[in-house]
Amino acid sequence: MHLHKYEKVWLTFGMASLVIFLLVIGFAAFWKGTHPQSHLETIDQNNVEAHDSFKPENLGLTEVADGKYKVNMVASAFNYDFGVDKDEKPVKTIRVPQGSTVLFTITSKDVVHGFQVAGTNVNMMVEPGHISRYEAVMKNKGEFTIVCNEYCGIGHHQMFGKVEVY
Amino acid sequence: MTKKHASNDGPTTEASSDLKGTFIMVMILGLLMVGSWFGAYWLFISR
Ligand SMILES: [Cu+2]
Numbered sequence: 001m002h003l004h005k006y007e008k009v010w011l012t013f014g015m016a017s018l019v020i021f022l023l024v025i026g027f028a029a030f031w032k033g034t035h036p037q038s039h040l041e042t043i044d045q046n047n048v049e050a051h052d053s054f055k056p057e058n059l060g061l062t063e064v065a066d067g068k069y070k071v072n073m074v075a076s077a078f079n080y081d082f083g084v085d086k087d088e089k090p091v092k093t094i095r096v097p098q099g100s101t102v103l104f105t106i107t108s109k110d111v112v113h114g115f116q117v118a119g120t121n122v123n124m125m126v127e128p129g130h131i132s133r134y135e136a137v138m139k140n141k142g143e144f145t146i147v148c149n150e151y152c153g154i155g156h157h158q159m160f161g162k163v164e165v166y
Numbered sequence: 167m168t169k170k171h172a173s174n175d176g177p178t179t180e181a182s183s184d185l186k187g188t189f190i191m192v193m194i195l196g197l198l199m200v201g202s203w204f205g206a207y208w209l210f211i212s213r
Contacts, residue, residue, distance in 0.1 A: 004183070004185050006185045006186070006188070006189040007185070009189070010189065010192045010193070010196070013193075013196055014196070017196070017199070017200065021203070119213065120213050121210060121213050139212075139213065140213065
C-alpha cells in the first residue's frame with residue numbers, strides 16, 4: 001500500500017497523541033489515585049445521621065490540624081446542610097484561610113445532587129447511598145459560589161452556598 | 167477533439183495528488199485539540 005508522505009506524518013501524530021493521552025489517564029488513575037469521588041464508602045441514605053460524619057453536631061467546618069480543615073455536608077432537595085452557627089442559624093458560608101487544605105465530605109438523603117465550588121477544582125456528584133469526598137488546597141483568595149449542578153427538581157436553583165477564602 | 171486526458175489507464179493520479187492543504191488543515195485541527203487539552207490542564211493546575 002502506498003502512503004503519501006503527509007499521510008505518514010499525520011497518522012504518526014494521531015497515533016502518538018492516542019498513546020500519550022492513554023498514558024496520562026493511566027498515570028492519573030494508578031499513580032495519582034484519581035477516581036470517582038464516591039468510590040470509597042457507601043451509606044444508608046434513609047439514615048445518614050447514623051454515620052459519624054453526618055451527625056448534626058459534626059456538620060459544617062472543623063479545623064482538624066494547622067491549616068487542615070474538613071467540611072461535612074448533607075445535600076437534600078433543595079438544601080445543603082452545613083450545620084448551624086452559635087446562634088442556631090443555618091450556616092451558608094464556609095470561611096477558610098488561603099492555602100488551607102479542605103476535605104469536603106458530602107452525601108445525599110434523596111436524589112442525585114451536584115456539589116461544585118465554582119472557580120475551584122471542587123466538583124462532585126452527590127449520590128444517595130454513597131459518600132463523596134474531595135480534598136482541595138484553596139490556593140486563591142476570593143468568594144466562590146457553591147452550586148448544585150445536577151438537576152434535582154423544581155427547587156434546583158435554590159441549592160447554593162458560599163466558600164470564602166481569606 | 168483532443169484525446170490528451172482520455173489515455174489514463176490506471177490510478178496514476180494518486181501518486182501525484184497534492185495533499186498540502188489537507189496536511190495544513192489536519193495539523194491545525196490536531197494542534198487545536200492538543201491546545202485545548204493543555205488549556206484545561208492549565209486551569210486545573212492554577213485553581
Ligand atoms: Cu440539587
